[in-house]
Amino acid sequence: MSDVLSDDGSDIHQDDSLEEVMTPAELIAKLEEAWLNEKFSPELLENKSEVVECVMEQLTHMEANLQRVKKGDVKVSVHRMEMDRIRFVLSSYLRSRLQKIEKFFPHVLEKEKSRAEGDPSLLSPEEYAFAKEYLANTETYLKAVALKHMPPNLQSVDMLKAVPEPCLDSFVFLRVKERQDNILVEPETDEQREYVVDLEEGSQHLMRYRTIAPLVSSGAVQLI
Amino acid sequence: MPIVHNGAVTSCVFFAVSGNSYSAGTFISSTVGVPALTHSFCKQNNPAVQTMDPSEVEFLAEKEMVKIIPNFSLDKIYLIGGDLGPFNPGLPVDVPVWLALNLKQRQKCRIVPPEWMDVEKLEEIRELERKEDAFTPVPSPYYMELTKLLLNHASDNIPKADEIRTLVKDIWDTRIAKLRLSADSFISQQEAHAKLDNLTLMEINTTRTFLLDSLNCMYKLRSNLQPGSNKGKALDY
């Protein structure tokens, strides 16, 4: 009976969509990284649909296994607790993306429009549909409550200008996962000079998001 | 007179005494399970930066491992996040805090407090923290959360629980006072970068919104100094 649960989800190894072979534990770590990064970055990050899908698979798989275990087994409750925790991270991650989409929708859609063919999309297909609908609904709403009562030449609002853009100059807290040398720090005032810092593995920093945005994407630093 | 300013070595107290790095991705849940699942829907109090709720930081802390002494036997459990066990009565075994607390609540184990959760050790840390200007290395990246969790749910397994609570609170208060000092100097020196090793997530989290919002405001006020940067942009909606 215990061997139904001993399958540690090794079917993930056959999944070629992830570049490297990952253990389920590494997969969960990836999800948690993505969660924190998304929570703390000022802009919407690239979607991690692959991680999300794999985690969902793991959960479904585990759920199926648990169905086969007899009721009252202590193990089941432990597995359920773990699954609840993973589901929490998963939904919090997806939710913080939706919040950002709501906040920056015109800019998110604009970026999607200008994306070169073959470049990965920022949005998952579901998120893209959500953003488009959000834009349409906002426009309909504004039209219904205010704009249609305006003189004809004032009936349109340029959403791109009306909705604030994400501020990439925001400061963020980060922890370094892979050492980075010579990161250029722009001066804040005319009296200061630009200088470089080395980001040692494990060290923590407070600096502008713009400076380290590529390192967030590559996974070299973790926002905290 | 122009001052050559090198922010890497500044008066900023953020600068660490020695590098005590945390293992990345050490993680946490509220007492049993997960923080308010609905809370993000009703919480959008901060438009300027993304925030984290203290209960979410606690959630991360609950991933830390702690030793327990079970009073039951159970084979290895193959969790998605890794294997646990086997469990044998009287034999210590490492489990994540979320499981330890759950088992404790069901009276299935005794929790062995982490080594640092000890009056003498904490007194030493407190004295050092008070003596140094910079942040000293903490015994655990989640010292505050773990103290709260373990003392609230397993105080009968922890000797001198009340003293420990007070000591940890003292350490916390000293560190938060330093954090404010650093934040003020970071703002007034208009720094572009600070190294803040040894600062824990919970500590960062209490001032995050305020500090980042302030830095944003300051950034915008400073961009006023560059004439012509944004001029006319606001006129044509």
Add this chain to the structure above:
Amino acid sequence: MDSQAYLPVPPGVGMEENFFSLDDILLSHERLSCRTECAFPRLGFLEKSGDTRDIAEGTKMELPLWLAKGLYERKRRVVSVEVPKVYREGWRTVFSADPTVVDLQKMGPYYYGLGSQMLHFDSPENPDVAQSLLQTFIGRFRRTMDSSQNAYNEDTSVLVERLDCLERALFRSGQSGLNGFQSWEKGRASHLTASTLVLNYRKRKMADTQP
């Protein structure tokens, strides 16, 4: 927990503004002393004091910021705008001596916002105004931080009394961080409350099922 049905839009401090920000809308209604630099034919009705058909060149009138900005042109002088007292040299000296003593609520309440907006109008004093805004903010930062981080569970109206609107917003951020931590520490965070969205949805569903 806060429950807000929409994402509040923060004010665009600095020269830009946020279209949907209530603070910025209020800011745009701040009145400025202006002087017409050319005649405005047939607009006399706008001037309540006079009953002439036209507004003559050189008339002094108060215009809201949005209108002053709209009429102002750098090349062709239509109106000239007087810098409010609080941004002029006399007050700038006061601010540089001790920024914490000034009651920015009384002098503002959009001290930073309006000051930044004044930079749209050409003036040789602009660089000094911009510098003074920044230094005032920095000079008052410590006080805003300390008061917002120390006041737990108390009446904060006295603490925010003399703060400008922007500082009040920061004060609130500081308070939300402090309150979040304190209620976590006291174990209040573990009491879950359902989102109002969910509650309303349930109510609606109940109503729907009733005949």
